[in-house]
Amino acid sequence: MAHSTAVHAADPAHLDTSTGVDNRKLAFWTFIGSECLLFGSLIASYMAYKGSSRTGPYPHDTVLADGTLVPGILDVPLTSISTAVLLFSSLFMVLGLAGVQRGDRKSGALWLAATALFGSIFLGFQVYEFTHFWHNGLTLSSNLFGSTFFMLTGFHGAHVLAGVLYMSTLATLVWTGRLGKDKSLNVEIGGLYWHFVDVVWIIIFPLIYLIP
Numbered sequence: 001m002a003h004s005t006a007v008h009a010a011d012p013a014h015l016d017t018s019t020g021v022d023n024r025k026l027a028f029w030t031f032i033g034s035e036c037l038l039f040g041s042l043i044a045s046y047m048a049y050k051g052s053s054r055t056g057p058y059p060h061d062t063v064l065a066d067g068t069l070v071p072g073i074l075d076v077p078l079t080s081i082s083t084a085v086l087l088f089s090s091l092f093m094v095l096g097l098a099g100v101q102r103g104d105r106k107s108g109a110l111w112l113a114a115t116a117l118f119g120s121i122f123l124g125f126q127v128y129e130f131t132h133f134w135h136n137g138l139t140l141s142s143n144l145f146g147s148t149f150f151m152l153t154g155f156h157g158a159h160v161l162a163g164v165l166y167m168s169t170l171a172t173l174v175w176t177g178r179l180g181k182d183k184s185l186n187v188e189i190g191g192l193y194w195h196f197v198d199v200v201w202i203i204i205f206p207l208i209y210l211i212p
Helices: 002-010 023-049 076-102 105-135 144-175 181-210
Strands: none
Touching: 023 144, 023 181, 076 105, 076 144, 076 181, 105 144, 105 181, 144 181
């Protein structure tokens, strides 16, 4: 019994923190906390310079000093669709985790792959939007809106891309049987990352697209 206890204590997979939370999950929550600070600074920068651009293109319809109405460059209906796609991916992430926790390899892999697919569709919308903006004169250096917009949304898009690769890897491991019910914590940690990315977008979307 003593020998069994000693082996158990020496196994890193069973080491928990004093909080009772698995050390890997706690480490990931710490990582998410640092990411919150980073996104917070980017969002704060965008809000600080919001409406300060002296030249176009402008995000929303703007009336110039001479009374000229300049249409905004943002396509709210299109981005609303891409936002819905990203939110649905979080639902698929939950279903994928549930499948892995049940030991249902097919269901877990399918929903994790769907999560990656919908993340890819969101990125497709973002690439289209960025290309459209570039053709209409909005670049990283065109004005304050362009600088803060591309920094914030581009950085978020990079996180989504990392998440798509992450979910694709998890789906492959589940499908091949190398990640099963006994290792479902790995998928749960992946879910924490994906939900974090979605929550950040829920904050970004109204700040940029819905609030003039």
